Amino acid sequence: MGGTDAADAGTARSRPRSRPRPKRKDAALNNERLVQAAREVFARKGLSATLEDIAAQAGVGVGTVYRNFASKREIVETLYDEAIESALADVQDALAIEDPWQAIVAFFEVTAANQARDRGLGETLHGPGHGPGAAGPSQLAAATLVATLQPLFERAAAAGVIRDGVTATDIWPIFTMLNSVYGLSEANPDLWRRYLTLLLDGLRATDRGALPVPPLDVAAFTAAVSRADSGTG
Amino acid sequence: MGGTDAADAGTARSRPRSRPRPKRKDAALNNERLVQAAREVFARKGLSATLEDIAAQAGVGVGTVYRNFASKREIVETLYDEAIESALADVQDALAIEDPWQAIVAFFEVTAANQARDRGLGETLHGPGHGPGAAGPSQLAAATLVATLQPLFERAAAAGVIRDGVTATDIWPIFTMLNSVYGLSEANPDLWRRYLTLLLDGLRATDRGALPVPPLDVAAFTAAVSRADSGTG
DNA sequence: CGATAGCGGAATCACCCATTCCGTTTGTGC
DNA sequence: GCACAAACGGAATGGGTGATTCCGCTATCG
Numbered sequence: 001m002g003g004t005d006a007a008d009a010g011t012a013r014s015r016p017r018s019r020p021r022p023k024r025k026d027a028a029l030n031n032e033r034l035v036q037a038a039r040e041v042f043a044r045k046g047l048s049a050t051l052e053d054i055a056a057q058a059g060v061g062v063g064t065v066y067r068n069f070a071s072k073r074e075i076v077e078t079l080y081d082e083a084i085e086s087a088l089a090d091v092q093d094a095l096a097i098e099d100p101w102q103a104i105v106a107f108f109e110v111t112a113a114n115q116a117r118d119r120g121l122g123e124t125l126h127g128p129g130h131g132p133g134a135a136g137p138s139q140l141a142a143a144t145l146v147a148t149l150q151p152l153f154e155r156a157a158a159a160g161v162i163r164d165g166v167t168a169t170d171i172w173p174i175f176t177m178l179n180s181v182y183g184l185s186e187a188n189p190d191l192w193r194r195y196l197t198l199l200l201d202g203l204r205a206t207d208r209g210a211l212p213v214p215p216l217d218v219a220a221f222t223a224a225v226s227r228a229d230s231g232t233g
Numbered sequence: 234m235g236g237t238d239a240a241d242a243g244t245a246r247s248r249p250r251s252r253p254r255p256k257r258k259d260a261a262l263n264n265e266r267l268v269q270a271a272r273e274v275f276a277r278k279g280l281s282a283t284l285e286d287i288a289a290q291a292g293v294g295v296g297t298v299y300r301n302f303a304s305k306r307e308i309v310e311t312l313y314d315e316a317i318e319s320a321l322a323d324v325q326d327a328l329a330i331e332d333p334w335q336a337i338v339a340f341f342e343v344t345a346a347n348q349a350r351d352r353g354l355g356e357t358l359h360g361p362g363h364g365p366g367a368a369g370p371s372q373l374a375a376a377t378l379v380a381t382l383q384p385l386f387e388r389a390a391a392a393g394v395i396r397d398g399v400t401a402t403d404i405w406p407i408f409t410m411l412n413s414v415y416g417l418s419e420a421n422p423d424l425w426r427r428y429l430t431l432l433l434d435g436l437r438a439t440d441r442g443a444l445p446v447p448p449l450d451v452a453a454f455t456a457a458v459s460r461a462d463s464g465t466g
Numbered sequence: 467c468g469a470t471a472g473c474g475g476a477a478t479c480a481c482c483c484a485t486t487c488c489g490t491t492t493g494t495g496c
Numbered sequence: 497g498c499a500c501a502a503a504c505g506g507a508a509t510g511g512g513t514g515a516t517t518c519c520g521c522t523a524t525c526g
Contacts (some may be wrong), residue, residue, distance in 0.1 A: 027473090050515080067472070149300065170260070171418055176414055177413055184449075198431075213426045257494075284484065293504075
């Protein structure tokens with residue numbers, strides 16, 4: 001095996017004197033091309049897309065994928081490294097909005113739109129993940145996200161614009177639901193907005209009575225997030 | 234390989250005279266026990282549960298499963314044969330309720346509760362299914378279901394109790410969303426009711442403005458249902 | 467040109483699960 | 497009890513999927 005292929009793809013250079021070869025031009029191109037391809041494929045098919053899909057999309061063979069990345073997991077991490085920070089930033093953006101209710105609406109719309117556009121993102125933010133490889137500090141991330149969201153919800157509660165009893169932990173189930181609906185109809189890629197509207201209208205302060213079941217408390221929330229695995233149970 | 238094992242398991246009895254062997258007592262028990270085990274396992278884990286799970290639950294070996302059923306699919310069909318009729322019956326029950334809005338609420342609650350209780354049921358009603366085996370006339374079933382639901386929604390629309398623009402095809406995405414949320418927290422098996430309430434309150438006639446995106450039309454609906462496959466796309 | 471980094475993609479490996487096979491156990495009829 | 501086939505358990509098999517590795521071939525660089 002080549003041995004030191006993947007890792008130092010971008011580092012290279014520092015060869016003592018008389019380095020026999022610099023680096024082939026086409027090889028350099030491929031790295032960039034692969035990242036792009038992976039981005040597209042994961043966005044479209046989710047993290048369970050195969051490396052062959054990605055290679056094909058990049059117009060190369062699978063071997064080349066491994067010359068640029070040590071494993072599938074590494075690709076995913078490369079792409080979705082900042083996913084969580086990005087989501088947290090969305091919360092901050094939302095907090096910057098004056099109107100407490102509009103802030104919440106904006107948060108959901110932006111975040112959902114991102115996840116609708118990029119299925120891999122949604123799966124990354126969702127926990128241990130559905131693909132073989134995926135895993136991560138998602139419990140931590142989720143907990144952080146909830147903590148960050150707290151002010152958004154508290155502000156809305158204080159302003160009386162959000163339904164009684166709605167808490168930040170409600171976002172997990174809500175995004176789970178939205179996730180399931182993003183790809184329902186190819187002909188109708190924005191269909192999810194319809195159901196987000198339904199949900200938001202349900203979240204809004206209302207005279208229609210209390211919610212029938214309490215939300216997840218933080219412990220249950222964390223538990224739910226960490227065992228978030230696909231199908232079987 | 235007894236040959237004629239599976240099919241006639243429950244028929245027996247009428248042994249003229251001098252039949253070599255009647256049927257072993259324990260064998261008869263196992264059939265019933267297996268059905269029960271399958272019911273429980275599919276309810277808990279969904280249709281992707283393995284036959285080994287079922288065998289274990291029944292306290293027998295896999296071989297015995299095959300002595301009672303020709304294949305996994307046959308088990309599924311045995312158990313969920315009447316699933317669709319049952320769902321249609323729920324619609325009829327709902328139509329029997331005077332109040333048009335309460336009828337809709339009742340329909341969703343009953344149906345969702347059934348699917349929450351039995352994950353296999355939800356998957357069966359959901360289309361081609363997530364497991365290797367599953368498949369079926371689900372497009373047809375779904376179309377039938379929508380047709381059957383039509384009166385329920387039309388009546389509510391006529392009474393002005395349902396939000397403008399909500400149609401029977403909306404049930405597909407809604408149940409898809411609910412499906413994703415049934416098992417979120419083991420500590421909180423009724424959590425889904427919280428989100429169903431949110432959705433129902435969104436569906437109710439409201440002064441909060443129109444929905445942002447049109448629903449699936451019947452064609453798109455059918456398309457969506459038939460390609461309802463799991464993750465990857 | 468000649469050496470060789472890089473390449474494509476077939477072959478491997480690792481899992482997973484339905485289904486089949488077969489030696490062993492266990493009711494049954496005598 | 498006894499003989500025997502029905503039933504049984506569960507290991508072996510077969511097919512499928514997808515990540516990862518290997519290797520002969522090719523294109524680039526000096």
